[in-house]
Amino acid sequence: MNRLFFRFFILVMLSISVAAFIVYFTINRLFGDPLEAIARRQAAAQIFLLEQYVDQAPADEWLDRLNKIREVSDVRIDLVPLAIARKSLPEQERDAFERGEVVIDIPHKALFRRVDLAGDKYIGSNEEAIHAQDLPIDIGVALQVEAVRYLIVALALLIPIGFWSRSHWKGLQVLMRVADKFGAGQLKARAQMQPGDSIYPLAERINHMADRIETLLESQRSLLHSVSHEIRTPIARLEFAFELLYDTVQRDQVLQMRIGGMQGDLIELKSLVNELLGMARMDSDAPLRYETFDVTEALRSCANSLPPSPVSLDVAVPDGMGTYYGDQRLLQRATGNLLRNAQKYANAKVALSATRKLGGVTIVVEDDGPGIPESEREKVFEPFYRLDRSRDRSTGGFGLGLSIASKAVNLHGGALKVDTSPLGGARFTITLPAA
Known part of the structure; x- marks a missing residue:
């Protein structure tokens, strides 16, 4: 019984885990990677400096402003050739990079962005990309928050399910004990449940089945017992009659042999009746004398x-x-x-x-x-x-x-x-x- 509910618990946990993955991939498909959004928010300061400070510089001063950011920031900012940047990025991110967008490299806590698409904004920049490293990106906390969120959802589902399953489990335990008693010969064993119990209809049907089985067995035992006792009386009379008849035909050996054979048949019949009575007693509700x-x-x-x-x-x-x-x-x-x-x-x-x-x-x-x-x-x-x-x-x-x-x-x-x-x-x- 415990194995049944343990499997049910494992099934619920697996379902919640699968649902979590489905939610993640669905959001990723429709609205983009949520982890990237988190990383972009964490690197928002550096992105702001690039877009609002460096990009607003005159064509011949952008490099000076980039060097000033290097001096005051803990972030390491380098200019790398486009070939290296393209090689460092996964294939699905290269299109955004070529469009001049900021691309976040979450595993390496870095970002890439082309300096100038056409070479007409910043002097000597059309073959270079900005590579910022050591960004304050930490998605571990975000993952922990998501894990806590799904854990709360799991508990919110499992606790009601647990209370609901507990009533079923207790009812099934009662039915199992009744089945054990009934199988051990206690034909009066019945499941006592309230109409509001979850498995009350099943218990009622099992009780009806037990009543029917008990009635059939009682009828069988009663018939066997009655017939066996009824047969005993004529057997006793026949035994007495054979004894008298045997004494009256002492000189007729052939007749004595036939009477002896009939007495043997009668003894065999008497043994059969005794065996049947013994079986009837063994089928009673309390046959053992400990x-x-x-x-x-x-x-x-x-x-x-x-x-x-x-x-x-x-x-x-x-x-x-x-x-x-x-x-x-x-x-x-x-x-x-x-x-x-x-x-x-x-x-x-x-x-x-x-x-x-x-x-x-x-x-x-x-x-x-x-x-x-x-x-x-x-x-x-x-x-x-x-x-x-x-x-x-x-x-x-x-x-x-x-x-x-x-x-x-x-x-x-x-x-x-x-x-x-x-x-x-x-x-x-x-x-x-x-x-």
């Missing part, structure tokens, strides 16, 4: 709670990793989901490791399985998404484990990413920021 817990103990507990598996589990969680402030239940669930996912696809080995750095925690789960193609690494965190090789019943699951893990980590302000493990399979890395 507490301080021991990181080493929590991670080792995840490893110990895994179901039996033919693959080996290498746990490299050092002692004394300290404590972390967060939702222990959610973080253990995220780590457990990653470990169970690794067990499904590993050939022989699963590894769990963790490090602590600058208050944050990094948890790595990797396996030696087939890995995840790079094109599908972002999709595996989507709900119900499963890779083609995991769509059969042998692997189980509903495609919710990784989605739940990602959401649990994101709620803590962390990140979950997947890449290739040195073991040959997939490597999932949980990065939790300092609490």
